[in-house]
Amino acid sequence: MRQLVQPGPVHPQRIDTMRGHARELRFTLQAGLTLAEAVTTPLLQAGFQAAAVSIEGAVLAPFYFVMPGPPDGAPDGAAHVAYFTAAVCPPGQTRVLRAACTFGFSNGSASIHCHAAWIEADGRRRGGHILPAETRLAEPAQAVAWGFADARIETAPDAETNFTLFQIAPALPMGRDGPPAGVPAILARVRPNEDILTAIERIGLAHGLSDAVIRGSVGSLVGARFTDGSAVDDYATEVLVTRGELHDGKASLDLLVVDMQGNVHQGSLVRGENPVLITFDLMLTA
Numbered sequence: 380m381r382q383l384v385q386p387g388p389v390h391p392q393r394i395d396t397m398r399g400h401a402r403e404l405r406f407t408l409q410a411g412l413t414l415a416e417a418v419t420t421p422l423l424q425a426g427f428q429a430a431a432v433s434i435e436g437a438v439l440a441p442f443y444f445v446m447p448g449p450p451d452g453a454p455d456g457a458a459h460v461a462y463f464t465a466a467v468c469p470p471g472q473t474r475v476l477r478a479a480c481t482f483g484f485s486n487g488s489a490s491i492h493c494h495a496a497w498i499e500a501d502g503r504r505r506g507g508h509i510l511p512a513e514t515r516l517a518e519p520a521q522a523v524a525w526g527f528a529d530a531r532i533e534t535a536p537d538a539e540t541n542f543t544l545f546q547i548a549p550a551l552p553m554g555r556d557g558p559p560a561g562v563p564a565i566l567a568r569v570r571p572n573e574d575i576l577t578a579i580e581r582i583g584l585a586h587g588l589s590d591a592v593i594r595g596s597v598g599s600l601v602g603a604r605f606t607d608g609s610a611v612d613d614y615a616t617e618v619l620v621t622r623g624e625l626h627d628g629k630a631s632l633d634l635l636v637v638d639m640q641g642n643v644h645q646g647s648l649v650r651g652e653n654p655v656l657i658t659f660d661l662m663l664t665a
Contacts, residue, residue, distance in 0.1 A: 380654050381601045382572040383614060386458035387538040394578055395568045397547045398586060399530035401594075401664050402561030404430075408437060408520040415511035418522065419489035422482050427526030428550050429566055430482035431595035431662040432491070434475060437520035439497075442473040443513040446506075446641045447599065447615035457541050460571075461599075461615035461656060466510060471500025472517050477635060478509065479595045479619035481660040482524070483532025483545050490534065492545055492660070494597045494619040496635050496643045506637035508617050525594040525662055530566050537658075540571060544658050565591075567661040575600065575659055576650040579623075579630035582663065591663040593623030593632065598659025603636045605646030613638040615656055621645070625663065 404425050408417035414437075422430050445463040452462040478495035496506040533548045547566050565586055569578045575598070583589060597619050603611040622633040629650075636644045 380574060380652055382654055383460045383601055383656065385460055385539050385571050386541045390539050390570055393570045393573050394582060395547045396582055396585065397530045397566045399527045399564055399566065400561035401525045401527050401564035401662065404524045404526055406522055406524070408434070408516050408522055410516045410519050412516055413512055414439070414493065414509060414514045414516065415491055417516050418480060418491050418511070419482065422524060422526055423489055425526060426528045427482065427524070428484070428528060428531035430524045430526035431660070432480040432482055432522055432524045433595040434478040434480070434520060434522045437475040437478065437516060438472050438518040439475065439514050440472040440517040441468055441513070441515060443468050443510040444507045445510065446508070446637065447613070447617050447639050459541050463508065469499040473500065474498045477619065477621065479597050481532065481545055481597055482526070483534070485534040492597060494617050494637070496637070504643060505641040506617070506635060506643040507641055525564070525664060527564065527566065528560065532566070540657050542657060545660060563665045565663045567663065569598070569655050569659040569661065571657060572654045574651050575653050575655055576630045576632060576648055578655070579625060579632070579661065580628060582661070583625045583628060583630070588625065588663065588665060589628045591625040591665055593620055593625070594662045594664060596620040596623065596659070596661045599656035600636065601654045601656050603634070603644065603646070604649045604652040606649055607646055609644070609646060611636050611638050611644050615639055
């Protein structure tokens with residue numbers, strides 16, 4: 380299996396998990412707000428401390444994004460196995476085909492990590508990592524979130540990759556009494572060079588879960604290998620889950636995979652041949 384040597388020490392624990400309860404929230408993204416504001420405000424109002432969000436059909440202008448890029452793009456000169464391109468802002472309105480976001484907190488403020496595929500005003504189809512604080516909604520759009528009130532995601536420095544990343548943290552008291560609302564669910568984060576399908580199977584096994592649905596998850600892979608025989612050979616990709624499940628203990632994932640030129644690939648992953656590049660956020664509901 381393809382692997383890249385990260386700049387820092389290998390963390391002994393390759394998968395972090397936390398069990399909690401998740402509930403579904405359907406809401407409208409308000410026109411005129413930044414994507415960050417439009418997504419995080421309803422989630423905060425719902426009392427969520429972590430969530431996976433899916434968006435389709437949103438119209439964005441202005442729209443800013445970056446793509447996976449070589450490591451020498453890091454502005455601080457720090458060592459990385461990959462980084463991002465410079466920010467791009469295509470003219471006109473951009474229509475999102477599909478986006479997935481991880482919701483959590485950074486320095487105490489609500490934050491999202493968002494990957495997407497879209498159609499630009501000139502008809503070009505591309506994908507990558509949306510910059511949510513700079514991007515605005517040109518029209519209202521619909522979103523679906525699965526959120527936790529009893530588990531939390533926060534950014535923290537990650538010595539292995541030399542990035543500051545979303546990581547699982549204990550939930551903060553929210554002043555709410557009574558049993559947690561929602562269905563049993565698991566938050567998980569998979570570290571570099573772990574095959575993502577076998578990692579999901581290990582998560583299920585560790586929590587006694589043989590059947591689950593994977594919700595709105597995002598991450599990065601070292602290229603990609605699909606069950607139809609096609610492949611993405613770039614060493615850095617950004618991905619989002621379009622369909623995922625654990626059935627009888629076996630995992631399957633359909634992904635959108637963005638390569639280093641912004642091209643979007645789609646397919647079902649081959650088990651044992653798709654290692655994580657930097658990190659992979661997961662939410663599983665029973």
